[in-house]
Amino acid sequence: MLFEILLAVVMGAIIYLFLTKKKEDKLSMGDGWWGKGQKPDSEEDVAIYPFKVETSDSEINYLHRRLDEVRFAEPLEDSRFQYGFNSNYLKKVVAYWRNQFNWKKQVEVLNKFPQFKTKIEGIDVHFLHVKPSHVPEGQSAKPLLMVHGWPGSVYEFYKIIPLLMDPGNHGLSSEHVFEIICPSIPGYGFSEAPHKQGFNSVCAARVFYKLMLRLGFQEFYTQGGDWGSLISTNLAQIAPSHVKGVHLNMATVTTLHFKQLLSITLGRYLPGLFGFEEVDVQRMFPFKTKVLYRMLAEGGYFHLHATKPDTAGCGLNDSPVGLAAYILEKFSTWTNPAFRDLEDGGLEKLSVQVPAGIASFPYEVLHMPQSWLQQKYANIVSFSYMARGGHFAAFEEPELLAEDILQFVGKVEKGNFAKKLGCGLL
Template sequence: MTAKPFHIAVPDDVLHDLRTRLARTRFTAVSDPAYWAAGVDPGYLRELVTYWSDGFDWRAAESALNAYPHHLAEIAGRQVHFVHIRAERVEGAPEPLPLILTHGWPSSFVEMLRVAERLADPASHGGDPADAFDVVIPSLPGFLYSEAPQEPFTRRRVAEIWHTLMTHTLGYRRFGAFGGDIGSGVTQWLGALYPESVAGVHVTSAVITTNFQNGPPTADERSFLDALDAYSANDQGYGAIMSTRPDTVAAALMDSPAGLAVWIIDKYRDWSDCGGDLETRWDKDTLLTVATLFWATGTIGSSFRQYYDYPRNRPVPAITVPAAVTLTNEPAYIGYPRSLAERLFADLRHWRTPERGGHFMAHEEPGQVAGELLTFFRPLRSEG
């Protein structure tokens, strides 16, 4: 279970094929004159595809990604990719706390890189070197350079893999965990299954509990759940097809880079805190870095596994380790009451609704997320 160094290296013929396909893209007509009202605006897509084909420098993006320490490890017979950024150690400072950061969909390890820099070397960002973390950023199974699991993709199974990665492969006795979206569910399972190893859990999207055995939903909880149902009715089309016909839509996206890009950026715009203007949060180079990674690895289809296997997830057991929620500012969580989180976390020590940063909070607001993590974990370093 030892890890080996890894470098991203997309073959030239893959890039040539990508540019050829981009140059031959056929664009649809707009369905609604209102900008982005019916999905990704065809005019914006044409602009993005043109830049992807003729202006985007993948080799520069690849070099920047390879400045981080990438590794591969075999766990349960499958390859796991992760970035491992060791803390900047200062003489006299305590040993850094290990911290695993888990992304969601349609995201990647790229989401967590700027946060990780701040956590591994807080002194370089005006912080206390005693707060430094050893940061581990794995790619979810089936995403990019991590192989899809042989068994069903459940949040619990990913947590089991992550625990093996942290304790057996990397040799950490005790660590913290952070995540959003899928990563939030994985992080909660880490806390539920391994309280002896997990110092604390910090999430940005609190999983909606279905366990009301300790009392029916309060008025605030019922109001939120009703609003969530109403929102989901207009947002869940993408999830419905990936949950029921993942191979059908994956076939189209595997063959068309433009189709792949719109499937991803539609959610980057809708779920982020960008106010409808996608490039206030990410420039084209960042968006195309993520799209190129999915294209080059051919993993957009396997990233759908967590949707297809979602019914196999079970409710998370009681989570007794210290917990924190920094709630995303995205439509799905507007009005989320703290009491729902308290049904999930027996020891909720940190609760914040900063109203900045959406579904991809770590990518959108890395300074904010780093600050939240430093604050929450600071007193927990000495508790174990």
């Protein structure tokens, strides 16, 4: 117990001093150019072009040859996923990929929704743009920007898109229907990677803001988890008059005040003093095991990506099997940490003033209580403890996430109506 308290205090103090040292007062939108070479003098092409996923027999044959030539490293005896992706199970994945996976069918699935590309700040940005086929009388479709995370893509949203476009036919409330825009983060999927240094979440937010304006949306909702959470948050910070609400299934703060640091040691015993619910206590304590050790066990990739991305990229780009193991491992342990024991792996800038909805899933990599998040998200209108699910919420539990998005938007819309009505009576 004493060790846990001392460790938490020391770690908290280090985090607090490091992250508060360069805190900025405001987040400016800025501008950028991420294309090759110098920015041309001519105006950027703002046209939007249809896009379809395509592959060829030569590409598939090359992949098959690489899979046939794979060399596996033997795992430790009696180990499962405790040390990463178990190569014994990886052999089964590769065998399926090589002999059973239907590429033509998968390409058809990927082309299920309309896709487009447009040039923004010098790079091609890929996005899905899906409009509902039917909007109930008296309603209009609400634009919703959905942003994926790592390791992920717009494919995370393929299950949830139909639920949000036509909720009534899926057993959900039909009070709101959505027109959905899902962009690929630059460098992910079919979006071009930046060619210059310095691209960050604020830059991505600005690119997506320009995308929404280009599509004709002056007001819209945004939703995301992982990097999508941070990008959506930054978007709400740089363009609060355009973002009607931000819904997140992974919300974090990077600066803890003294009371919050104190809650690391005392929150388990005096939860009410720190605004903790019983669920917060269950998900956070013992802090050493559920937070510190979990971040150490699952955060190695983050330090590698932040410091040596080119080194990691060389190996991952060259080896399809290595890339599969690297990504699928996260779909195992970030869906449920207990899956490690199964053989199959079963920038804090300023506060966000726009309405925020938080869906807290039980097996998310890191849980943060509402009392912590309120310092950053000043107007939390919905905070939901989800019954099940982990890091890839839209992919794992599309019905649960869709239902939470719908109820969040309902609260925001009712609040906006009340404000307008109140103004009209003055």
